[in-house]
Amino acid sequence: MELAEAIERSRVNDVFLRKGPRTPQPGSLALTGHHLIFSPAVDAATAARSPNAHVDELWLLHSAVDRVASEAISRDNPSKGGLLTLKCKNFMMCVFEISKLDDCEAVARSIETLSNLNDVRLEYPFFYRCSFTVLDDGWTAFDAEQEFARLQVRSDAWRLSFVNKDFRVCPSYPEAVIVPKGIGDDYLRSSASFREDGRFPVLSYYHRDTRSSILRCSQPLVGPNGRRSKEDEAILNSLLGAAAKGYIIDTRSLNAANSARSRGGGSEPKQNYSRWSYVHRPVPRWKELHDALSKLVEACNDSSASSDRWLSKLGGCGWLQAVADTLTCACVVAQCVDREGSDDSRETEVPVIVHGAEGTDSTLLVTSLSTLLLDADARTVRGFEGLIEREWIAAGHPFWLRCAHGAYATGAITGPFEAPTFLLFLDCVWQVYQQFPCSFEFTEEFLIFLFEHAYASEFGSFLGNCEKEKAEYGIKKSTVSLWSFVNNPDVLQKFFNALYEPNESPLWPCVAPQSIMLWERLFLRWQRDWTHADGAQATVMQWKSREKELQSKVLVMRRQLVELSKEAQLYQQTQLINSLQVSDH
């Protein structure tokens, strides 16, 4: 399909922006294959004054639009024109008044089609021309071999396996994965055949302090007949080594795990995995999340709601509960890794295995969050990028399916696979951030930036569902990585947190209901005037940088002062000698 075919009107005049990120104003709309462009009407006088008026244009990616609606302004009188409502994936709403109703409908149809492309290769990142010099290519910045090299310095219990070369063993894994050293590729293959979608256990995080590790996989295909895999058991047992026991954290409830068993899945049975403690820590399934988010966003947008209605929706929509559950589970995993070892004087390592069903949603949520809690590096900008690249993108979280739509719609063409799992992850990170605002190298702005780019972007990082698709579509060759952009010093500057003080110790966030807050910057971003909060924050950041500046200046001056006094002393001595000499004569 040619994108141009979908465009019925490339330009519509006489448009009024009624609601959106700008003040209400007249202008015109233009449609391109990937963007909707609103240009404010410029009267001659203004044009003369500021010839760069086009910078005021509003560019909106079609893929950022979640839901399009077109309706007549007045039902009785279609000649009054139409209202074009665009609800975006970042929760922004734009309403345009268009003077002709058919123009309005035509534009709506075009956007509907263009925002629901089902061919990755038509997406904007393939057409985006990089406007900056790439200093640090994001596609190669976080590859598995470097990752492994770093790990090897800390522990030699692991090896890099290429068993998944050409994605033959597990389509949703990358080609190189880190596995226990003593395990051969044949064992991995057998284990893959015993786990859903071939997701055999791989290393997710190695905790240096306690030598404990977090591994992730998908559910074992135990099934109603109680299948078992000796090889899979061997892999898990090899992890135990000296450890007395390990933990398997299931992100499903006991019931869910049992009913999965009747459908061919299940959980590792005690008799076959005798040295493992099995813990159920239910985290909401991805299917429930979409609903929760929709309800929350609807409540946030309802500016005329009564307090009771707002509070009942806020508590009842399930989103904050999902955040609390996810964080709790991540804390449990982190605690297994950190506390188990250190409280005990024996300092034994404790392997923790995390899985849910498919191992591509809640599993990744939990492993990535636990890593964030445990690993100070993951709380730097670069470490966080690495975490997302490793634990989300390479680990096979189906971004393309999950982010096809946001809070306002479910995909008709792409199928109902939408779920804000990644947003939930970012929200959980934000919760930790707001409890430890000095332990993160980045600010919440970075999280919001990532949220927007996961849903609609000019960069290819979140395209496709896994590494395999990335390879098939040549995404890494034809598009620019998001990290190439972020790691530009100018861009990076925006995301730095001036209050950051590196914090080596693990973070233990509070998960009491009062501590789980609504991420207002994100959910009420378009409803509230943020200038005052921003101003206050900027003031603090300003103080902080002034402090740093003064510190270094003072140190320099002190050194100077010491040198000067030495000189002065010398000078005075010579003066003294001179005067003595004079009196001698």
Place this chain on the structure above:
Amino acid sequence: MAYSTFPAYTEDITVAGALLADRIGRLFESVAGKAPLKRIDLESLPNLTIKVEKVQLIDRFTNRSLVGTLYVTTTHVIFIADDHSKEIWVLHGLIGSVERGSMTAAGCPLTITCKNFLILSLKIARDRDCQDLLETLQMCSRPVNVEEVFAFSYVRPGAEKDLSAGTSSEWTAIDLDAEFRRQGVDNKWKMVDFNGEYQYCDTYPRRLMVPSAASTQTLIGSCQFRSRARLPVLTYWHRANSAAICRCAQPLTGFSARCVEDEQLMDHIAKANAHCGVLHLVDTRPRVNAMVNKVQGKGFEDERNYTNMRFHFFDIDNIHVMRGSLQKLVDACHRMRTVTEFWKGVESSGWLRHVREVLKCAGFLSDSVARGISCVVHCSDGWDRTAQTISVAQLLLDPYFRTIDGFRTLVEKDWLAFGHKFLDRCGHAGGASEEASKEFSPVFTQFLDVVWQVMCQYPRAFEFHERFLIEVHDHSHSGQFGTFLGNCDKDRMDLRLTTRTECLWAHLDRKRDDYLNPTYQPGKFSVLVPDTRAQAIHFWRSMYNRFDDGIIPRESIDQVAIVTLEHVGVLEAHHTALQARIAELKAAMGRRASLADSGHSSGGGGVISSAVGDNNQTATLGKSSSCWDAESGVYDTTNSNSLLMLDEPELSAVAVRWRSLRGVVDCQACAAHFGATDRRLHCYRCGSIFCRRCLETNADARLCKNCADEIRPTSPLVTSTVVVP
């Protein structure tokens, strides 16, 4: 006079109380559970009434228990863990309720709920002890007579002399005249003395501001038509457009009564504002409540009887609803385990809805006034909802009320002077009678909550930090200071509080820098427009959950900000001093300062400094640079030999790096535990963190004892004969 005021009642218990108060005063400064002392011998305290050992303190969240000893003195309840890991001090005045459960194998549960939202869940081993405790605490926490309140026996450390002389120099009375002068009230208004002996209205102040055109006859007439004679008087005058806010109580209209004088007075009020003839009359009650009052011969004004008046109702419920609401809110934030349950609890408490209604009404008032329309506000008696709404409205309108001094003025004026019944509402006295418990209501707490909501929306518009509100809240209940005792001006006069008790504001003033908001930008904001959407009203976690250590974040931007601000101030001064010193040395050696590279490098910094420096707090927080110049000036004139000293005091006077706040849980000198929101203070010289008691604070430095000792002998006394040309 000096003698007549002091011990009108020198009973043994008072003396003992004073003794203890003195000791405690030295040990800890404030009321609530601060635990500075480690090994005090409590048993030697003269007025210990009960001591119970092997008491378990149960943590609600973890259910873990801590074994310790519970002491009840004549003034405090004190829990000290056997391993000294925790100490909790609670003034009797802060105890809200005490309940016991039935005996179990693990002990007898006893719950002490405090007015500052601290809840102590205890298990007492013996049933008998539990019963004793229950009875004693109930008795202590609700004195029948106001003169039994702690304030009358509390002696500020170092103030014994003042008190025995019968004067407490720290009391400064609020001067309403001065406040109205500050507001710039024009000659359309006059101050009248007709209530000079409280003969007409005993819950109002003596001097009242009324329209100049109103005769005394009119005023007296209006008094008779208003509930408790609380006639409409001026409380705020908006300089920009001469619109006014007046307050009163409901009229005694019943179903049809009217009063010509009252109508005249309203007309005068409307006309005092030359720009706009319309008057907004705001009844903060829901219409239904106002209708019910009609049956009792009270009610609301009939729009038809008053010229040019627009009548508005608001939905703020009465004190009984608020009491129940806060109770439910506190239950929700202490009992609910899941997010869903918690928010359900918050919703059903209705607290945020009530807070929002107050804010909405205040927003309406400030909007009206900002548009030039005068408002007259009343509720039933005009001392609860009226006080709330008009004081928030003034806070929105006038930046002065958003400063520490202004806030004090606001509370003194609209709450204390105009008769908010603190004694009853905060339960200072009155025993455990049913009537007393019906008068108890968190109206003032709710006001502070609304202020906090506005602070959240305008974080740069307030000079004070939420800590200030919390402190004021606690002391409005604690009974440690005389400020909030009594129900009205007249009560406070009769009790002779200024000579017999300490003043809260003076106490707060001593810790003023604790309460500063680091992001305050004076002069930037004039009239604030609050966002009153439901989404903008927040649950005030650091108020209602502040004793739950885990819930208050361990890293706080505010804490970091205030420390940074102070450090910047200190460094700035130090920088200036160094600069001066370098220039001096260079000059002394006959060099030109212009050769100096440092002089230039700081030029760029100056720009930033002035950009940041419009926040004028640097000077108040940090060492002022002038004193440093003075100091170096001394060097310059008295002796030049000090030029040669390599251990320049400047080099070590200030720590370039201050200790990070992270992980600091107690004072490095006395090991007193910091509460989650307590301010951590740095010693300027060594950069370590201490509590206020362990620092010597003077005009330009805060030093820990070690640093102070080190500095003393090295004061520049050297004399020299060598003169550098």
